[in-house]
Amino acid sequence: MNRFADLLERLAYEPRRNAKLRLMTDYFREVPDPERGWALAALTGALSFRNAKPGLIRALIMERTDPVLFGLSYDYVGDLAETVALMWPGETRANSVPTLGDIIAGLHETSKSDLPKRLSTWLDALDETGRWALLKLITGSMRIGASARLAKTAVAALGEEIAPNEVELVWHGLTPPYESLFAWVEGLGPKPLSEDPAPFRPAMLATALEDVTDWAEALSAGDFRAEWKWDGIRVQAATGSNADGTLVTRLYSRTGEEIFGAFPDLLHAFSEEGAIDGELLILREGRVQSFNVLQQRLNRKAVTPKLLADFPAHIRAYDLLVDGREDIRDLPFSERRQRLVNFVSRLDTDRVDLSQEVAFSTWDDLAAARADPASAGAGDDAEAVEGVMLKRADSAYVPGRPKGLWFKWKRDPFTVDAVLMYAQRGHGKRSSYYSDYTFGCWAPGEEGEDVLVPVGKAYFGFTDEELLQLDRFVRKNTTDRFGPVRAVTAEADHGLVLEIAFEGLQRSTRHKSGVAMRFPRVHRIRWDKPPREADRLDHLEALLRES
Amino acid sequence: MRPEDLLCPTPRGLYCPPADVHIDPLRPVPKALVTHGHSDHARSGHGAVLATAETLDIMEVRYGPDFAGSRQALAYGERIKIGDVSISFHPAGHVLGSAQILLEWKGFRAVVSGDYKREEDPTCAPFEVVPCDLFITEATFGLPVFRHPPALQEVEKLVHSARLFPERAHLIGAYSLGKAQRLMALARRAGHEAPIYLHGALLRLTDFYAARGIELGETRPVKADERKTLGGAIIICPPSATQDLWARRFPDPVTGFASGWMRVKARARQKGIELPLVISDHADWDDLGRTVLDTGAGEIWVTHGQEDALVHWCQSRGLKARPLRLVGYGDEDEGEGAVIEEAAGGAP
Numbered sequence: 001m002n003r004f005a006d007l008l009e010r011l012a013y014e015p016r017r018n019a020k021l022r023l024m025t026d027y028f029r030e031v032p033d034p035e036r037g038w039a040l041a042a043l044t045g046a047l048s049f050r051n052a053k054p055g056l057i058r059a060l061i062m063e064r065t066d067p068v069l070f071g072l073s074y075d076y077v078g079d080l081a082e083t084v085a086l087m088w089p090g091e092t093r094a095n096s097v098p099t100l101g102d103i104i105a106g107l108h109e110t111s112k113s114d115l116p117k118r119l120s121t122w123l124d125a126l127d128e129t130g131r132w133a134l135l136k137l138i139t140g141s142m143r144i145g146a147s148a149r150l151a152k153t154a155v156a157a158l159g160e161e162i163a164p165n166e167v168e169l170v171w172h173g174l175t176p177p178y179e180s181l182f183a184w185v186e187g188l189g190p191k192p193l194s195e196d197p198a199p200f201r202p203a204m205l206a207t208a209l210e211d212v213t214d215w216a217e218a219l220s221a222g223d224f225r226a227e228w229k230w231d232g233i234r235v236q237a238a239t240g241s242n243a244d245g246t247l248v249t250r251l252y253s254r255t256g257e258e259i260f261g262a263f264p265d266l267l268h269a270f271s272e273e274g275a276i277d278g279e280l281l282i283l284r285e286g287r288v289q290s291f292n293v294l295q296q297r298l299n300r301k302a303v304t305p306k307l308l309a310d311f312p313a314h315i316r317a318y319d320l321l322v323d324g325r326e327d328i329r330d331l332p333f334s335e336r337r338q339r340l341v342n343f344v345s346r347l348d349t350d351r352v353d354l355s356q357e358v359a360f361s362t363w364d365d366l367a368a369a370r371a372d373p374a375s376a377g378a379g380d381d382a383e384a385v386e387g388v389m390l391k392r393a394d395s396a397y398v399p400g401r402p403k404g405l406w407f408k409w410k411r412d413p414f415t416v417d418a419v420l421m422y423a424q425r426g427h428g429k430r431s432s433y434y435s436d437y438t439f440g441c442w443a444p445g446e447e448g449e450d451v452l453v454p455v456g457k458a459y460f461g462f463t464d465e466e467l468l469q470l471d472r473f474v475r476k477n478t479t480d481r482f483g484p485v486r487a488v489t490a491e492a493d494h495g496l497v498l499e500i501a502f503e504g505l506q507r508s509t510r511h512k513s514g515v516a517m518r519f520p521r522v523h524r525i526r527w528d529k530p531p532r533e534a535d536r537l538d539h540l541e542a543l544l545r546e547s
Numbered sequence: 548m549r550p551e552d553l554l555c556p557t558p559r560g561l562y563c564p565p566a567d568v569h570i571d572p573l574r575p576v577p578k579a580l581v582t583h584g585h586s587d588h589a590r591s592g593h594g595a596v597l598a599t600a601e602t603l604d605i606m607e608v609r610y611g612p613d614f615a616g617s618r619q620a621l622a623y624g625e626r627i628k629i630g631d632v633s634i635s636f637h638p639a640g641h642v643l644g645s646a647q648i649l650l651e652w653k654g655f656r657a658v659v660s661g662d663y664k665r666e667e668d669p670t671c672a673p674f675e676v677v678p679c680d681l682f683i684t685e686a687t688f689g690l691p692v693f694r695h696p697p698a699l700q701e702v703e704k705l706v707h708s709a710r711l712f713p714e715r716a717h718l719i720g721a722y723s724l725g726k727a728q729r730l731m732a733l734a735r736r737a738g739h740e741a742p743i744y745l746h747g748a749l750l751r752l753t754d755f756y757a758a759r760g761i762e763l764g765e766t767r768p769v770k771a772d773e774r775k776t777l778g779g780a781i782i783i784c785p786p787s788a789t790q791d792l793w794a795r796r797f798p799d800p801v802t803g804f805a806s807g808w809m810r811v812k813a814r815a816r817q818k819g820i821e822l823p824l825v826i827s828d829h830a831d832w833d834d835l836g837r838t839v840l841d842t843g844a845g846e847i848w849v850t851h852g853q854e855d856a857l858v859h860w861c862q863s864r865g866l867k868a869r870p871l872r873l874v875g876y877g878d879e880d881e882g883e884g885a886v887i888e889e890a891a892g893g894a895p
Contacts, residue, residue, distance in 0.1 A: 012812055013821050065691065066863065072856045073692045077811050086692035086810065132812075145816070432814060464817070 001126065003031060004039050004100045005133035012144040020146050024154035028182070037177020038100045040155065042137055044148035046176055049107040051115050052138045057084055060120055064089050075484050078427040079143070081135030085128050098122055101177075103134060148256075149202070159185035165202065165399060172196035197240030198248050200256040201275060201321050201329070202399035206389060206406035216363045219407075224390045225333065226358040226366055228378055229408055230279040230316055231291045231386040231503075235259070237266070237315060237352075238275040238322070247273070263313045264303060269351035274343055275322040276315070277397075278355070281384065283314040288384040291518065292506050315352045317344050318389075321397055329397035336397065358388060366390075370411060386503070387411045413501035414543060415523055416441065419452055419531045420496040423474040424485045426459065433467055434474040434486065435459055437522065439498050441513070443537040452490055453537055455513045458500060461521030470496075470525065490531060497526035497534050505544050515540050550681045550846060553632075553652050554659070556871050561659065561683070565652055566629040568597075570659050580634065582661025583645035584609070584724055597621055599636055601644025601759070605724065608751050623672065639663040640674030641828050642725030643756060649677050657681040658842065664827065665834040666698060669732040670725065670761050674838075682844035683871070686852035687829040688807050695807055695831040701824045702733040705781065708801060708822060709739070713779035716797035717822070720786035720804040723749045725828050727783050728756045730805055731763040733826075734781060744769045744777060746784030746793070774798075790819065807831065836860060 007027045014020050024043070028036050041047050061070055061084045070087065077083040098106070103122060110118050123131050136142055152171065153164040162185050170192045174181055183189030209215055239249040249270045251260040260267065263280070282289040282297060297311035320340040321329050328336055344354045356377060360366040366388060369376035373385040387410035395405040418439035426435035436459040440452035462470065473488070473496055480487040489495050501523035508516035515537075554563055560572035569576040575592035582588055582598075584605030589598070591610040596603065600620040607614060621627055623646065626635045631653070636646035641662045648659045656679040663685065665674050688695075709717045721727040727749050734743060742765040745753060750768055757763055769782060774796040788794060789802050807827030808814045815823040830838060835857055839847055847861045847868040854870035861868035 009812075013815060013823065015819050015821065066859070068859050069691050069856050072853065072859075073690045076690055076853065077692055078813060082812055083692060086694075432811065433817070 001098055001100050001103060001130050001133065003027070004035070004042075005126075005130045007039065008133045008136065008142065008144055009129050011146045015145075017150070020150060021154050021157065024146070024151060025157045028155060028158055033179050033182060034177035035100050037179060037182065038104050040151060040178055041104075041176035042100075043142065043146060043151035045140065045142075047104065047137065048140070049138065051110065051112045052107045052119070054080055054139050056115060056119065057081070057135055057138060060084075060116060060123075061087060075425065076432055078425065078432060081139045082132055084135055085132035088123055088128075088131055090124060097125055097130065103137070107138070155181065155185055158182070159187065166191075168202060169199055172199045196250075197242055198238035198250040198275070200236060200238065200250070200252045202256070203234065203236060203254045203277065204319075204397050204399060204406060205254075205401040206391075206408040207401060207403065209390075209407045209409040212363060212367060212409075219363075219390075221361060221363050221366070223392055223394070225337070225393050226360055226369075227318065227355045227389045227391070228358060228373060228385045229387040229389045229410065230281055230288065230355070231384050232279040232281040232288075232294055232316075234277075235280045235315065236275060236277050236321070237270060239270040239273050240325075241273060247271070262298070262303060265308045265313050266315065266351055269315070269347065269349040271348065272343065272346055273322070273324050274320060276317045276340070276343070276352070277319040277321060278315045278317040278352075281314050281316055282311050284312065288316075288381040290384055290504065290506075292504075313351070316355050317352055318355045319397065332394045332396065333391050334393040366409075370409060383504075385411070413503055413519075413523070414505070415499055415501050416455075416540060417497050417526060417529065417534045418455060418500050419490050419534045420470075420473075420488055420498055421452055421454055421490045422485050422487050423470075433471045435467060435471070437470070437498065439500060440490070441535050441537045441540060442532075443513075450492075453513045454511070455515060455537065455540060456500065456502070456517040456520045458498070458520045458522050461501065461523060462525070466522075466525055470522075492532040493530055495531040497529040497531055498522050499524040499526055505540060507544060513537060513540075515544060548653055548655060550655070550657065553650060553655060553657055554681070554683070561871075563632060563650060566632040566634070566650070568629060570648060571661065578629075579615075580648055581606070582639065582648060582659065583641055585642070585662070585722075588661060591615065595619070597627070597634075599623065599644045599646050602646070604755065605644060605752070608755050623675075637675045637677050638672035640665065640668060640671060643671045643728075643759065643761070645671060645725075647675075647677055649679065655680050657683065658844075659683045660685055660838075662687065662829055663838070664830050665838065666695065668698075668729055668828070669736070670728045670756060676838070676841045678843050680844055681846045681848065682839060682842045683848045683850060684835060684839060684857070685829065686835060686849045686854050686857045688827065688831050689835055689849070689853035689857040691832045691856070693807060693810055693832045695810070695827050696825055698729070698826045699733055699736060701805070701826050702730065703737045705803060705822065705824060706734060706737040706739045709779055709781055712801060715779070715799045715801050716774075716777045717779075717781045718789055718794055718797060718800045718802050719781065719783050719822075719824070720789045720802075720806075720820075721783050721826075722806075722828075723785050724752050726805055726826065728753060728761065728763060729828070730783060730826065731766065732761065735762065735764045739781060740764070741780065742767045744780055744782040746782070746788050748785050748788070749783060771796075786818075839866070840864075 010023050011020055065087055073087055074083045106118055122134060152167045156162045156164045156167045173196050174192060180189060180192045184191050234254040236252045239247055242248055250258055251263060253259050282294045300307055317340055320336050320343050323339050344352055358369050370388050374382035378385050390407040392405050418441050420437055421440045422438040423434035424436040426433055438454050438457045440454045442450045443453045445451035474486055477489040478486045479489055500520050502517040503519040506516045554561055559569055559574045559576055561570040568578045568580050570580045571582055571588040572579050577594040579593040580597050581602055584602045589606050591614040594616045596615040596618045603618050603620055621636050623636055623638055626633055633651040635649045639645040639647045639661050641664055647661060650657045658677050658679040663674055721730050731743050745766050745768055753766055775798055778798045786804055801822050802820055803822035803824055804820045805824040805826040807829060809823035809825045847866050848871050849857045850871040858868045858870050
């Protein structure tokens with residue numbers, strides 16, 4: 001366990017991707033089976049324990065420390081595993097340290113009633129780092145800045161000529177502790193068969209374009225094709241054949257999580273083998289609904305017939321990765337696009353359609369289309385258009401975010417100048433910083449005087465340096481505290497104005513202001529602007545009427 | 548009498564009406580008592596300042612000779628009477644010259660701790676327990692997750708890493724007053740004999756420590772054209788400088804930070820720290836509790852830091868306790884930015 005805990009800690013402190021990779025590869029090289037396989041399972045999030053849950057950890061620490069002190073500490077540290085590891089009372093007794101394999105077996109096998117005793121024995125035997133690693137296993141999210149993908153890349157690097165994607169393709173058929181996988185990459189065994197006929201293929205992502213004057217000269221319009229960027233969820237639908245010849249379809253999120261459970265209405269849409277990349281949208285009578293409508297479906301836990309009828313799911317296809325059984329990711333986009341047109345027409349379903357291309361010959365043409373999608377072909381669906389996508393006609397489908405091939409050029413956001421009212425401490429990477437900001441606009445109060453009404457909450461959009469400045473502002477201008485939330489000075493002449501960017505506005509009965517913002521973020525900090533000059537609620541209401 | 552008659556929190560800081568003095572005032576006042584030289588406690592512009600000779604010297608190094616209208620030094624243990632109040636300074640173990648202030652009035656004893664630590668520190672006088680009725684304690688690390696390991700053990704990690712990676716510069720952020728010099732003294736104890744390199748913002752205070760006879764070994768300023776050659780060297784700079792342009796040209800730097808905050812992994816990662824050194828000039832959770840009990844005080848006021856947890860701890864032991872909610876004292880590791888600007892002569 002100590003070796004694994006040491007790896008996790010070093011990964012947590014190592015900012016450089018290549019150095020993280022080297023740490024993991026070295027670990028996999030030095031540590032024998034099955035210990036290294038259990039570590040790989042932990043790093044890729046492949047473990048879950050029926051009886052060992054965060055609630056158990058809380059119960060144990062509550063028995064051993066003052067609950068008030070625990071609560072304050074947890075609020076400060078922002079991570080359950082780390083809080084408990086640091087607070088666990090007593091000196092370390094390291095006469096016998098359990099191995100990672102022992103611990104994982106124990107977590108799987110121990111009955112619910114025996115587990116508290118077992119877990120506390122381990123926690124007593126381990127040092128702080130060991131405790132932290134053990135508790136991380138149970139709470140699941142490692143938060144050490146090493147993705148599952150990076151861990152698989154580190155495994156691939158054990159071999160001479162194995163690309164990370166090859167590991168990805170066999171992955172779905174494997175189970176911990178992955179002895180056959182290690183044997184294969186080290187040249188000691190055959191390649192494991194991927195038992196999954198419809199595996200996930202890592203998605204290709206686009207880089208963001210900002211001001212057109214920054215890039216218009218560098219990119220040649222003739223090299224690119226354009227499509228609308230739809231505001232839904234990016235998905236991959238893969239269909240393959242089982243050994244008995246029946247078709248199996250899986251729906252994956254952009255990160256490879258299976259999400260079919262939530263969308264059974266798409267299950268029968270795929271009658272052909274292949275894999276498409278597209279956007280999941282809600283369509284009503286042929287019209288694309290806003291992300292807000294999709295969000296309403298995502299928020300429901302139970303997938304009822306009524307939900308399926310009211311929020312029909314749909315996939316708008318962007319790209320084809322596998323045509324039949326042929327992997328076509330190395331073909332240029334223009335050829336894949338032609339294959340996609342044919343593929344979608346063969347599907348014979350109204351649940352899948354083709355993403356429409358946007359015609360343009362100069363960047364000015366495209367800028368005009370982006371500014372007014374309704375007149376440029378998006379018609380009544382324009383509200384669900386987030387911007388335009390640019391893809392080089394000759395680009396292969398490359399996993400990750402390769403430079404120079406695909407770009408997203410989003411529509412300009414709306415902005416509003418609002419006054420910072422409350423701040424809350426963040427979690428994870430931002431624990432102990434006041435990083436969640438509630439902001440408000442001016443509106444007439446009950447006695448006619450102007451008061452601030454909260455209109456939204458933002459927790460990103462600022463740089464690390466700005467976060468430090470905001471955190472300092474909050475600490476120096478606190479007027480009241482409610483648990484982890486601080487109220488800050490927000491008066492006509494004293495306070496801080498934040499320029500908030502957002503993508504859209506909805507009416508809301510849940511918010512006192514009557515409006516809810518989509519995707520709000522801090523665009524700029526207006527140190528120069530007195531709060532009295534911030535926007536009024538009328539301004540937002542006018543935007544609402546326009547849309 | 549009530550303790551509030553002797554000491555009360557005001558927006559300018561803690562005020563003592565019978566002596567008409569403020570302690571560590573945040574804004575200019577006619578008469579100030581200053582516990583130690585960190586910039587959030589020792590500000591310039593007061594009418595008269597009473598402090599230890601070391602603290603007054605540090606204020607002069609930082610602010611120039613005109614930092615106050617007049618000044619008066621008081622040695623540890625020496626008494627002075629202001630109005631009816633008898634005042635004395637006692638070592639706080641925080642940084643060179645740091646003091647707790649004891650105020651005695653009508654048989655009632657109140658101690659204002661300023662910032663303090665109990666762990667041994669080769670660069671300053673050790674903390675002294677001062678029995679009292681009212682103890683006003685800091686609580687920078689007032690949560691049970693904060694238990695500082697022995698500082699020497701942390702510095703040994705640094706010295707070991709510098710030996711292990713002789714091609715990489717070891718760039719360590721440390722507050723310019725106290726922490727930086729303690730780090731140097733401990734590195735010598737851990738067997739690091741090579742010169743220690745310093746960022747410009749650390750020079751004057753380090754020279755001041757050396758001139759007071761504190762053994763820091765050979766120190767050198769970092770010269771711009773020399774940076775590339777500093778593989779394996781230990782280089783100390785203000786915490787914010789590790790993320791500055793200044794830090795760029797060193798060979799493959801290992802970035803470290805010497806601070807009690809480094810015990811929380813997220814804090815280290817937020818700052819991009821690879822080599823966290825849990826070294827603090829403040830009392831940790833165990834020492835805060837121990838000190839509260841050692842003073843024998845029946846009433847505890849808790850200021851700057853994590854007040855709520857320590858107040859709760861005191862109350863659960865039957866002590867009368869309240870948070871002071873004084874605004875304006877940061878922990879020095881977070882507030883270094885202002886000091887660099889000040890050293891560079893620019894406006895904040």
